[in-house]
Amino acid sequence: MTATPAAAANGGGPRNTGAPTGLAAMKVSKVGDRVFLGLSSGAAWLIMVVLAGVAIFLVIQAAPAIAANWTQNTALQDRTSGFTLGYDNFWQYVSPLLFGTIWASFLALLLGAPVAVGIALFISHYAPRRVSGVLGYLVDLLAAVPSVVFGLWGIVVIRPFLGPLNEFLNSSFGWIPLFSGDVAKGGSTLLAGAVVLAVMILPIITSISREIFLQTPSLHEEAALALGATRWEMIRLAVFPYARSGIISSILLGLGRALGETMAIAMIVSPKLIISFQVLTNDNPATIASNIANKFGGANQTQADALIATGLLLFVVSFAVNFVARWIVGRTSATPRRRRIPIRKAA
Amino acid sequence: MKISRAGSIAAFALIGTLALAGCSATSGTDTPSAAPTSKVGLDAIDASLTGTITAAGSSAQVAAQTGYSAAFASVATGVTLNYNPEGSGGGRKDFIAGSLDFAGSDAPLSADELAQATATFPGGALDIPVYLDGVAIQYNDKDASTLNLSASTLAKIFAGKITDWSDPAIATDNNGKALPAKKITVVTRSDSSGTMQNLTNYLAGEAGSDWPAGPNLGTLPQITGMDLQKGGAAVATEIAAVDGAIGGVDHSALTSGATVASVDGVKLSNDAIGEAMATGFSIKPNTTPGDLSGGFDYAKIKADTKAYPIPLVSYAIIPAQFKDAAKKKLVVAYLEFIASADGQKAGATKANSAELPDAILKQVVATLATVK
Numbered sequence: 001m002t003a004t005p006a007a008a009a010n011g012g013g014p015r016n017t018g019a020p021t022g023l024a025a026m027k028v029s030k031v032g033d034r035v036f037l038g039l040s041s042g043a044a045w046l047i048m049v050v051l052a053g054v055a056i057f058l059v060i061q062a063a064p065a066i067a068a069n070w071t072q073n074t075a076l077q078d079r080t081s082g083f084t085l086g087y088d089n090f091w092q093y094v095s096p097l098l099f100g101t102i103w104a105s106f107l108a109l110l111l112g113a114p115v116a117v118g119i120a121l122f123i124s125h126y127a128p129r130r131v132s133g134v135l136g137y138l139v140d141l142l143a144a145v146p147s148v149v150f151g152l153w154g155i156v157v158i159r160p161f162l163g164p165l166n167e168f169l170n171s172s173f174g175w176i177p178l179f180s181g182d183v184a185k186g187g188s189t190l191l192a193g194a195v196v197l198a199v200m201i202l203p204i205i206t207s208i209s210r211e212i213f214l215q216t217p218s219l220h221e222e223a224a225l226a227l228g229a230t231r232w233e234m235i236r237l238a239v240f241p242y243a244r245s246g247i248i249s250s251i252l253l254g255l256g257r258a259l260g261e262t263m264a265i266a267m268i269v270s271p272k273l274i275i276s277f278q279v280l281t282n283d284n285p286a287t288i289a290s291n292i293a294n295k296f297g298g299a300n301q302t303q304a305d306a307l308i309a310t311g312l313l314l315f316v317v318s319f320a321v322n323f324v325a326r327w328i329v330g331r332t333s334a335t336p337r338r339r340r341i342p343i344r345k346a347a
Numbered sequence: 348m349k350i351s352r353a354g355s356i357a358a359f360a361l362i363g364t365l366a367l368a369g370c371s372a373t374s375g376t377d378t379p380s381a382a383p384t385s386k387v388g389l390d391a392i393d394a395s396l397t398g399t400i401t402a403a404g405s406s407a408q409v410a411a412q413t414g415y416s417a418a419f420a421s422v423a424t425g426v427t428l429n430y431n432p433e434g435s436g437g438g439r440k441d442f443i444a445g446s447l448d449f450a451g452s453d454a455p456l457s458a459d460e461l462a463q464a465t466a467t468f469p470g471g472a473l474d475i476p477v478y479l480d481g482v483a484i485q486y487n488d489k490d491a492s493t494l495n496l497s498a499s500t501l502a503k504i505f506a507g508k509i510t511d512w513s514d515p516a517i518a519t520d521n522n523g524k525a526l527p528a529k530k531i532t533v534v535t536r537s538d539s540s541g542t543m544q545n546l547t548n549y550l551a552g553e554a555g556s557d558w559p560a561g562p563n564l565g566t567l568p569q570i571t572g573m574d575l576q577k578g579g580a581a582v583a584t585e586i587a588a589v590d591g592a593i594g595g596v597d598h599s600a601l602t603s604g605a606t607v608a609s610v611d612g613v614k615l616s617n618d619a620i621g622e623a624m625a626t627g628f629s630i631k632p633n634t635t636p637g638d639l640s641g642g643f644d645y646a647k648i649k650a651d652t653k654a655y656p657i658p659l660v661s662y663a664i665i666p667a668q669f670k671d672a673a674k675k676k677l678v679v680a681y682l683e684f685i686a687s688a689d690g691q692k693a694g695a696t697k698a699n700s701a702e703l704p705d706a707i708l709k710q711v712v713a714t715l716a717t718v719k
């Protein structure tokens with residue numbers, strides 16, 4: 001439905017931009033301006049249409065499953081793909097999934113964000129120029145690895161790698177609820193999933209933080225150093241305050257990625273519809289996206305609708321996270337930062 | 348004030364790990380050379396047939412369908428099969444919507460689904476058995492080189508009531524020989540599957556009150572400590588990797604070297620599965636004339652000491668009345684080939700599965716003759 005305007009906007013545009021380049025007459029460049037304005041605002045509107053289309057699709061598909069009387073509905077109590085069997089209503093079904101999604105993403109952030117910011121800082125302020133270029137490129141390359149490959153990597157490498165650590169944490173720190181329970185011998189723990197998720201969100205957090213760190217006014221940095229600050233003090237006094245909102249929004253964008261991650265989690269973690277904080281057992285809360293990947297193939301029509309309804313909830317949560325990110329950026333953005341955003345000027 | 352060094356070293360270490368981590372790829376399927384022995388199957392194919400058959404559904408069938416279609420296309424070179432292993436439920440859903448020529452499904456259409464399918468295809472729909480395999484009980488316990496389990500012991504293990512290999516019930520099943528104590532880890536599918544449906548059918552049929560969850564479940568009920576993996580292959584690998592693990596696996600998904608338990612004293616083999624189908628399968632047709640959906644009479648299978656107790660049968664679901672005569676000719680010819688000895692052999696070789704017994708194949712051919 002939404003593909004047609006996309007084709008029109010992308011395909012129709014370039015044919016009209018046959019304007020001569022270089023020091024051409026004003027008239028011609030005005031035509032070019034108008035075409036480009038139409039093109040870019042068309043693209044901007046298109047994204048709104050796509051987003052609205054997705055939202056409408058989700059609501060239309062999800063509504064019957066949310067509204068259904070789950071206890072009486074034969075399709076939902078169908079045994080053959082019995083994942084909705086025994087649930088009284090949609091909210092009872094989705095709440096462990098929602099918990100699992102947020103909990104897994106939170107753990108991934110806990111593990112990934114400090115490392116990602118550390119890498120960004122190293123690239124922007126510590127590494128020799130040549131190293132930083134290569135390192136930045138490598139981190140960006142991580143974003144290009146398909147998540148199925150991350151899933152396989154998790155199964156083959158991370159699961160056995162974490163095995164001894166799981167045993168150690170469980171035997172020495174088992175009194176902390178987080179590390180209690182029976183250790184999963186095969187290693188399909190939430191911890192393994194969170195570690196892989198953490199790696200997956202590294203590139204987005206690192207690349208945004210790095211850009212922000214590089215934008216720190218060098219006068220601020222030099223002033224701090226001139227006052228006798230060490231390099232770390234300079235970073236703490238000049239770089240962090242300046243980049244704070246940027247770091248937060250990069251972390252929230254990483255959270256958005258983590259929330260929607262499907263295949264890696266579906267492949268690595270042993271998922272159940274439970275609410276549990278233990279990270280070393282086979283009893284891990286499933287996430288919304290991985291649950292859809294696991295159950296959609298066997299689902300009947302109504303069950304598929306129920307899964308789409310869980311997807312709608314994920315959509316809402318991701319939306320909320322992004323809104324919060326914008327809000328934090330808008331609220332804490334310091335005045336010097338505004339001056340330095342080149343996009344604003346160009347617009 | 349020198350903390351940041353540690354952070355950067357950690358970052359370096361992480362990058363190092365990433366650089367070392369490779370990705371493994373699995374590959375390696377070659378087309379089987381179906382040796383034409385009989386004069387019926389391959390010879391009966393009309394080489395002038397052309398067209399594409401669109402099908403989807405059961406992932407258990409996919410290897411067999413590859414075998415069937417490769418052999419079929421070796422004669423009728425103009426025919427291609429597009430089989431999308433999206434899952435049995437998805438296949439039935441798409442069939443009802445009218446977008447498939449046939450659906451592959453580990454379960455026949457339910458009464459509800461048949462009613463919906465009849466709205467799409469006025470003549471109704473037919474469930475036709477095309478694929479036979481068994482559910483293997485794979486385990487990993489080095490202390491037990493052979494293992495036998497009864498229905499009620501299996502049910503108790505899968506329901507979490509038996510949690511240790513030293514349990515007296517397991518010893519009773521193995522001539523009183525007790526195993527050393529070790530925790531049992533039950534491994535099963537996180538996605539719904541026909542494998543689990545057939546397994547729970549068996550448990551409900553034979554274990555009685557030890558399996559209160561009932562028959563026909565696509566996923567096992569969750570118990571604490573149960574290890575869930577996505578897909579049959581992942582379950583098989585996980586059992587092989589976890590000491591003390593046990594689980595139900597597609598016979599065709601077993602890896603070499605897997606240790607498999609006997610069930611009720613019968614070892615898993617293609618012959619034992621065929622025997623179970625021949626003695627235990629009873630047809631309980633739906634309302635469409637000629638339908639061949641059915642179920643297993645587990646008591647009969649148990650009485651036959653050569654029959655493996657947990658067979659798995661998978662269907663092709665087709666309309667009783669095709670809308671397009673050319674399509675009908677194509678699909679019926681294809682299914683007739685599957686119902687021949689050549690066809691069954693081609694599929695079984697490719698999927699490492701059993702072959703349907705002749706009695707069933709004869710009924711399939713009779714039903715196919717009624718398709719309009």
